[in-house]
Amino acid sequence: MASLTTSSCLIFLLALLPPLAAVAVPRRHRFLPLQLAPVNASEPPTTFLEVDRPIQPPRGSVGPCSALLLSDSFGYTYGRPPATASYVPPECLAAARARGGSLALAVLEWSADCRGRQFDRIFGVWLSGAELLRSCTAEPRPNGIHWSVSRDVTRYAALLSEPGEVAVYLGNIVDSTYTGVYHANLTLHLYFHPTTPSPPPPPHSDLVLPISRSLPLNDGQWFAIQNSTDAQSKKLAIPSNTYRAVLEVFVSFHSNDEDWFTHPPNEYIEANKLSSNIGNGAFREVIVKVNEDIVGAVWPFTVIYTGGVNPLFWRPITGIGSFNLPTYDIDITPFLGKLLDGKEHEFGFGVTNALDVWFIDANLHLWLDHKSGKTTGGIVSYDTSTSANVDSEFSGLDGRFMSSASRHVSATGWVESSHGKVMTTFYQRFSYKNSNVYSKNGSEQVVNQTIDVKSGVFTTNGAVLHSEEVVHQVFPLYLFSGTSDEVGDEYSLVSAVKLGINEKRVSGGEQGFSYSSLRNAQSARGSMRVKGNLVTSGYGENHQVYKYLGTHGCYFRDVSSKNYTIIFDHSDDSCLKGSRDKDSRLPSR
Structure with a gap:
């Protein structure tokens, strides 16, 4: 069973490090949530939000048809079974199909409130074992908070059309100090294409197979990767008429x-006799295998949970991805020739340099040939390579550590079905750079990191390009943390964070051409006065700019907050003529 889940999400009662006079670096406390001042009981609850573009129903669709899937309260739930509810497909889903319509959009909405004092907690939502949402809770205050998360779950249409079981695990502890109980509703909203004109064939898969742990459990259905040598896997067989397969991977990192991304190498830890729970350097890589083949990797976006760095940064604007953690797609179609034998095959995960603990599972999306009982395939080429390097220079608690890494995965394979003999190529190219600098006897730390990910899928039918999708993502991160004014067990902590997602995406094929460009940048800074493990005073401010431009519209939002208050909030979803700029250029292959 995984260890206790807070937003570290597992750091609930971390043992305190030695006093600053003995060891100045690094501070890894989970601070008791700050209450800046007495709160008027009549003051309304604070609404928290993660900035993202709204989910818009397709033009001409009808709905929503909404169904409450689960309503529950999460008090002392750590180490206990998930909350569950039977899932029955909404009647409107069958009715729409009977009229000749089809599903246009499915949205899963999590809506919750909490009052009192509580750490942030990681939680997951599963349907019939397939994870639909991974998220972190907001940290409450005495007058209460409210937040909601919406995720497009249209790609799970095959699951939504069958009876099953909904499971939600939110490991929480309630006692005399941590009083917050999370009250949550989980709702499904469905929109439909009308019967005429006929919509294009749905792009979603015919079958979704979960690669997760099965109930009953006293934990989430994710696998818990405990260290760098731990590997978790599940065996399953796929239908013999599969012609396309995509792994959707859920990843989150907790506890140590x-x-x-702030960790120094082990030689620095050993030389300064520091705790080993902050070691193994600043590089992590999630490896995804099918049998013994590395079919892809995940170099995850650096999500900072709602209690991370300085909790006041994220009140009420939360960190990018904290309410709706990103997932990562790996197209394994080139490997289908090895999987169509009707036998069980092993799908597994590991994390390079990992410390306790990473939560990982996946959904295997399969497209089936309904005109044939058997497809065949073979792999044409396969290559993977990796490199990693760390340059260290330090004296005592001060030092500079430069880490770099790269990874390349590519595979080409063919599948013959009623669609013909289709050749598929999938590739990933990763690069990573991290600069980690300690100064002033280890009391200040500066991290500069960039993760650059390029991936692509190309399919050809004979000599004709059938479809193409190329994605280029860059994850920049800057973090400053410094301690000062140390008096006994009391000190000041000043910190600043800049993080973001820059993404360019282009696709083309039978469904037409589309592109999108996203620049999502967040900058936060603040300070705290800490006594022991309690924050006695402080402030935090957060500024975020979200710019999205794509084939089907655009969205802009510029918003800023400070200590629970929105300072300004400007948004615009209109697309003006001539608004395309250099951000909309197509990504390189």
Whole structure:
């Protein structure tokens, strides 16, 4: 069973490090949530939000048809079974199909409130074992908070059309100090294409197979990766008429690895006799295998949970991805020739340099040939390579550590079905750079990191390009943390964070051409006065700019907050003529 889940999400009662006079670096406390001042009981609850573009129903669709899937309260739930409810497909889903319509959009909405004092907690939502949402809770205050998360779950249409079981695990502890109980509703909203004109064939898969742990459990259905040598896997067989397969991977990092990007190498830890729970360097890689083949990797976006760095940064604007953690797609179609024998095959995960603990599972999306009972395939080429390097220079608690890494995965294979003999190529190219600098006897730390990911899928039918999708993502991160004014067990902590997602995406094929460009940048800074493990005063401010431009519209939002208050909020979803700029250029292959 995984260890206790807070937003570190597992750091609930971390043992305190030695006093600053003995060891100045690094501070890994989970601070008791700050209450800046007495709160008027009549003051309304604070609404928290993660900035993202709204989910818009397709033009001409009808709905929503909404169904409450689960309503529950999460008090002392750590180490206990998930909350569950039977899932019955909404009647409107069958009715729409009977009229000749089809599903246009499915949205899963999590809506919750909490009052009192509580750490942030990681939670997951599963349907019939397939994870639909991974998220972190907001940290409450005495007058209460409210937040909601919406995720497009249209790609799970095959699951939504069959009876099953909904499971939600939110490991929480309630006692005399931590009083917050999370009250949550989980709702499904469905929109439909009308019967005429006929919509294009749905792009979603015919079958979704979960690669997760099965109930009953006293934990989430995710696998818990405990260290760098731990590997978790599940065996399953796929239908013999499969012609396309995509792995959707859920990843989150906690406890000693919540801030893995700040970790120094082990030689620095050993030389200064520091705790080993902050070691293994600042590079992490999730390896995804099918049998013994590395079919892809995940170099995850650096999500900072709602209690991370300085909790006041994220009140009420939360960190990018904290309410709706990103997932990562790996197209394994080139490997289908090895999987169509009707036998069980092993799908597994590991994390390079990992410390306790990483939660990982996946959904296997399969497209089936309904005109044939058997497809055949073979792999044409396969290549993977990796490199990693760390340059260290330090004296005592001060030092500079430069880490770099790269990874390349590519595979080409063919599948013959009623669609003909289709050749598929999938590739990933990763690069990573991290600069980690300690100064002033280790009391200040500066991290500069960039993760660059390029991936692509190309299919050809004979000599004709059938479809193409290329994605280029860059994850920049800057973090400053410094301690000062130390008097006994009391000190000041000043910190600043800049993080973001820059993404360019282009696709083309039978469904037409589309592109999108996203620049999502967040900048936060603040300070705290800490006594022991309690924050006695402080402030935090957060500024975020979200710019999205794509084939089907655009969205802009510029918003800023400070200590629970929105300072300004400007948004615009209109697309003006001539608004395309250099951000909309197509990504390179």
